[in-house]
Amino acid sequence: MKNHWLRVWLHHRDTILLTTALLCLLGAVLVPSISIKRNVHSYFLIADITQSMNSADMSINHRPVSRLEYTKRMMHEIVAQLPCHTRVSIGLFAGDAVAALYTPLHVCRHFSALHETIDHLDWRMAWTGNSQLRESLAITAKLLRQMPEATKAVFFTDGDEAPLLHAFNTRNLRDFQGGDGWFFVGIGTEKGTGIPKLTEDNQMIGYWSNESFAVQPNIAQVTASKSSGRDDSVALSDYDRFISKRDSTYLQKLAQEIGAQYINGDDTYDVLQTIQSHKSPRYEIVPFSIGWLLATLAGICLLGTSLHHETLRQLKQKFGIYRKQLKSKLFNRSEVVAHDNHFQ
Template identity: 70%
Template sequence: MHKKWLPFCLKHRDTLLLGIALMLLLGAALRPSIPIKRNIHTYLLIADITQSMNVIDMSLDHAPASRLDYTKRMMHDIIAQLPCQTRISIGLFAGDAVAALYTPLHVCKHFSAIQQTIDHLDWRMAWTGNSQLRQSVPMAAKLLRQMPEATKAVIFTDGDEAPLLHAFNTRNLKDFQGSDDFYFVGVGTDQGAGIPKLTENNQMIGYWSNESFAVQPNIAQVTASKSSGRDDSVAVSDYDRYISRRASAYLKKLSEEIGAQYLDGDDPHHVLQHIQKHSSPRYEIVAYPIDWILATLSAVCIVSAYINQDSKRQLTHTLRKRFTKLRQTRLFKARHDVAHDNHF
C-alpha cells in the first residue's frame, strides 16, 4: 500500500504540507492544552523590621540604602521570578514573635497586592524595640503549623540580637522540630554601621549608643528585655555608637543548630535557586497550553511547502555566486597582497 501512497505524496507534496499547516493552525486557534503535574511551593517571606534593619550599609542602584529597603527590593525580585502556582504570604519579625499579614496567596492572581504589601513594610510597624531572633524561632514554627498548607519560612534578617545573648537569655533549641522549613537570609555587611535612632516621623535624631546594648548578666536584665519601653539616650560621638554588623557566623550556627539553611543575601538569584531547590510535598494538575507548538509546526510546514528542489538549487547557486564576488573584492585582494609581501 505504501508503494502507491509514496509516489502520490511526493507528487502532491506542497498541497499536503499546506493542508497539514491549515489543520495545525485551526487546532492552535482552539487553544488546546494538556494536563501536567507541577509542584506547588508555598512561602512565608518574613522581614525583620527591628531598628537595626535601618542601618545604611547596603547599596541599591549605586546609592546607599538601608537593610530594610534592600530586603524589600530582594523580596520584590524573588516574587517576580516565581511560577504562577506559587503561594506567598508576607510576615513580620520583631521582639520574640513573628506575625503573618495574611494566608498564602497565588503569586500571579494577587501579584499587585503582594508587591504593595512589601512596599509598605516599615520599621514603625514593630510592636517592640527588641530583636530576639533565637526566641522567635519556635514561634515561627508554630505559625507555620497553623498555615492551611505546607509552608516554608524565609527570614530576611541581619541576625543582630538585642539585648545581646548571654547565659540567662539564650534559649535551648535542642528539641526544636520543623527545621526543614526554615531559611535564614543574612542582610547587611561585615563592616556594619551605627543604628540610626529615628522619631515616629522617621526623622533621624542620632544613633544608638553602646550603653543601650550593654550586657548585664542578671535576672533583672532578662526581665527588662521583655519590655517594649524606649531608651531616649542618644549617642553623641562616633566612638560611642553601637556598630551593627551582619551576624553571619551567628546565623550559620543557629541554622546548623536547628537544621535550617543559611543563605547570603548579597545575591537574590542565589536565594531564589536554593529555596526552590527542594521538591514540594504538594502538587496540582495544571493545564499546559500547546497552541504555540501547533503554530510553530504549521509555520514549518508552510516554509517546507515553498522550498522545493529547484528552490534549493537556486539558493545554493545564488550563495555561491555572492561568495565568489565577495572573494574578488578589494578587501580579500588586499589581504592576499599583504600576506604575499610579508612572505620570505
C-alpha cells in the same frame, strides 16, 4: 508502493500541506492540553523590622540605603522572578514573634498586592523594640503549621539580637523540629554601622548608644518588656555608638542547629537560586497547553507550500557558491601564513 506514495506527495504536495495547516489551526483554536505533574513551592518571606535594620550600610545603584530598604528591594526582585504557580506570604519579625500578613497567595494572580505589601513594610510596624530571633523560631514553626500548605520560611535579618544573648536567655534548640526548608538571608555588612534613633515621624535624632544594649545578665528577662520603650537619650559621639553588624557566624550556627540553611544576602540571584533548589514537599497536576505546538506546525506547513523544486535548487546552488568562496578565503589565508613563516 513507496514510489506510488511519493508520486502522490509530489503531485498533491501543496494540497496536503494546506490541509494539514488547516487541521492544525483548528486544533489550536480548541486549546488542547495534556496533564503534567509540577512541583509547587510556597514561601513565607519574613522581613526583620527591628531598629537595627534601619542601619544604612547597604547600597542600591551606588546609593546608601538602610538594611530594611535593601530587604524590600530584594523581596521585590524575588517575587518578580518566581514562577507563576508559586505561592508567597509576607511576614514581619520583631521582639520574639513573627506575624503573617496573609496566607500564601499565587504570585501572578496577586502580583500587585504582594508588591504593595512589600512597599509598605516599615520599622514603625514593630510591636516591640527588642530583637529576639532565636526566641521567635518556635512561634514561626507554629505559624507555618497553621498554613493551608507546606511552606518554607525565608528570614531576611541581620542576626542582631537585642538584648544580647548569654547563658540566661539563650533558648536550647536541641529538640527543635521544623527547620528543614528554612532559610536565613543575612542582610548588612561585616563592617557594620550605628543604629539610628528615629522619631515617630521617621526623623533621625541620633544613634543608639552602647549603654542601650548593656543589659545585665541576671535581669535581662525581667527587663525585656520594659526595655522595649523609647529612650530619648542620644549618642553624641562615634565612641558611644553601638555598632551593628551582620552576624553571619551567629546566623550560620543558628541555621545549623535547626537544620536550616544560611545565605549571604549580597546577591538576589544567589538567594533566589538557593531557595528554589530545595525540593518542594508537594506537587500538583496541571494542564499543559499544546496549542502553540499545533500553531507552529501549521506555520511550517504554510512555509512549505512556498518552497518549490526551483526554489530549493536555487538555495542549494547559492549555498554551494558560498561554501566555495569560504574555502577559497581560508585556503588563501593559510598560504599567506605559510609564506610568511618561510621567510621568517
